[in-house]
Amino acid sequence: MAISDKMTDSKSKPMIVIIGAGIIGLTTALRLQAQLPSSSTDILLVAKEWPTSIPGAPPSHSVDYASMWAGAHVRPIPASTPQLTREAAWLKTTCTEFARQVEKEPSIGVTSTKGVEFLDNPPKDYAAQTKESFEKETGLVGYRRCNTGELPEGAKLGYEYSTYCINAPVYCANLLRKFIARGGRTMQRDLRTEWEAFILRDNVKVVINASGMGFGDTKCFPTRGQTVVTDLVEATRTVTRQNQDGSWSFIIPRFFAGGTIMGGTKEPGSWHAEPNPTQRAKLLKGGNALTKYATDEAVRAPQDVNVIADVVGRRPTRDGGVRIQVEEKQLTGRDGELRTGHVVHAYGAGGRGFEISWGVADEVSQLACQVFRDLIGTKSKL
Ligand SMILES: Cc1cc2nc3c(=O)[nH]c(=O)nc-3n(C[C@H](O)[C@H](O)[C@H](O)COP(=O)(O)OP(=O)(O)OC[C@H]3O[C@@H](n4cnc5c(N)ncnc54)[C@H](O)[C@@H]3O)c2cc1C
Structure with missing residues (x-):
């Protein structure tokens, strides 16, 4: 993928800069393109790291680029707090978009499954939860409670529903291609602060900060996730178990030749970047115990399931959830003149970035468009 750093005919066009080529920056960029015509606006995506998805090639991303390490599946959480209620609405919007993509763009990287x-x-x-409450809250259909005889030993509750799995690197790479094909601009840069983005071009009006963890927000912290990519390609369903000791076991098929994830840990505040072999053994044990629920085919013995790669990623978590907010600051221009910079923050998606992405993107892009239109003075220009 060519990363262009060129300005051609667009010097005079007002520009929106998006920091971050993770799932939040990419979906926001596409939503902005749908709202602002390219004849009168430039959208520039700036990021330190970019999606790549080359089957069989070793991944070369840092643990901080969470979008490359996600499972990823949609696994709704009951909307029992204000934050979870906000996230449930975003998840519902996202599932509507996934349904559209599965139908209209079947190779984009999203698969409908159980x-x-x-x-x-x-x-x-x-x-x-009931079938009615689950379906109303999520927009996902097919909720069914398992009978006691269907539960694994020790489990007290079980249910199934129609959902989606996302091959995260393939999906992100395809979103980036769409952005570029629609006239989006890209630049590779490691920024010191979100405010630095205003000096990248002459006519930057609004900056969107979709940098994952933000820049020094003390409410942000990593939630370490260790998983294992296996060759369990016969898995066609995603299975999750919340274990008695508070740990998690899950299987997530990465359709589009991405293997199958067995996971995974959720370790708030842990910065450890290397895979832990003790955790790996536990993840494989928990995952292999679930394989019979992930496939209708004959189940392989655990020793016949091969490990393709160990994965460690840092989920960009924030106390209180995603920050969607406009911040203004006085900036000094090249010739010493003062101007006000406007940043729309969009970071802190934690462990849910894919499943809430399109809902977040709608909210962020609407806010950014409102600020942008106010700044350039007139709606009719657009
Ligand atoms: C093991 C694991 C499993 C997961 N499973 C799921 C799942 O099943 N479902 C789900 O919905 N989510 C899942 N997640 C969570 C999901 O991956 C994150 O919520 C999501 O990727 C966050 O996206 P983001 O765009 O906010 O941040 P990121 O993907 O981290 O992207 C941040 C972007 O900002 C750029 N950036 C950062 N700092 C700078 C800088 N200084 N200058 C320039 N650019 C910068 C980065 O280079 C990158 O392009 C999982 C995460 C992990 C680690």
């Missing part, structure tokens, strides 16, 4: 969940110690909000 999700199966088991809980050893179900919290009240999971136990209280």
Whole structure:
């Protein structure tokens, strides 16, 4: 993928800069393109790291580029707090877009499949879910409670529903291609602060900060995730178990030749970047115990399931959830003149970036368009 750093005919066009080529920056960029005509606006995506998806090639991304390490599946969480309610609405919007993509863009990297969940110690909000409440909250259909005989030993609650799996690197690379094909501009840069983006071009009006963790926000922290990519290609369903001890076991098929993920840890505040062999053994044990729920085919013995790669990624988590907010600051121009810079923040998606992406992108792009239109003075110009 060529990363262009050129300005051609667009010097005079007002520009929006998006920092970040993760799932939040990419979906926001595409939503902005749909709202602002390229004849009168330039959109520039700036990032330190970019999506790549070359089957069989070793990944070369840092642990901080979360979007390359995600499973990824849609696994709804009951909307039992204000933050979860906000996220549930975003998830519902995202599922509508995934349904459209599965139908209209079948090679983009999203696959419709069945999700199966088991809980050893179900919290009240999971136990209280019904087919009606689940489907209303998520937009996902096919909710069905498992009979006791269908549960693995030790599990107290189980259910299934129609959901989506995303091959994260393939999907992100395809979103980036779409952005470029629609006239989007790209630049590789490691920025010191979101405010630095205003000096990248002469006519930057608004900057969107979709940098994952933000720049020094003390509410942000990593949630380390270790998983294992295996060759369990016969898995066609995503299965999740919330274990008695609070740990998680899951299987996520990465359709489009991406193997199958067995995971995974959720370690708030852990910066450890290397795979831990003890954790790996536990993940494989938990994953292999679930394989019979992930496929209708004969189940392979654990020793016959091969590891393709160990994965460690840092989920960009933020107390209070995603920050979507406009911030203004006085900036000094090249000739010393003062101007006000406007940044729209869009970071802190934690462990849910893919499943809430299009809902977040809608909200961020609408906010950014509003600020942008106010700044350039007139809606009729667009
Ligand atoms: C193991 C694991 C499993 C996961 N499973 C799921 C799942 O099943 N479902 C789900 O929905 N989510 C899942 N997630 C979470 C998901 O990956 C994240 O929520 C999502 O990727 C966050 O996207 P983002 O765009 O905010 O950040 P990122 O993907 O981290 O992207 C940040 C972007 O900003 C750029 N950037 C950062 N700093 C700078 C700088 N200084 N200058 C320039 N550019 C910069 C980066 O280079 C990158 O392009 C999982 C995560 C992990 C680690």
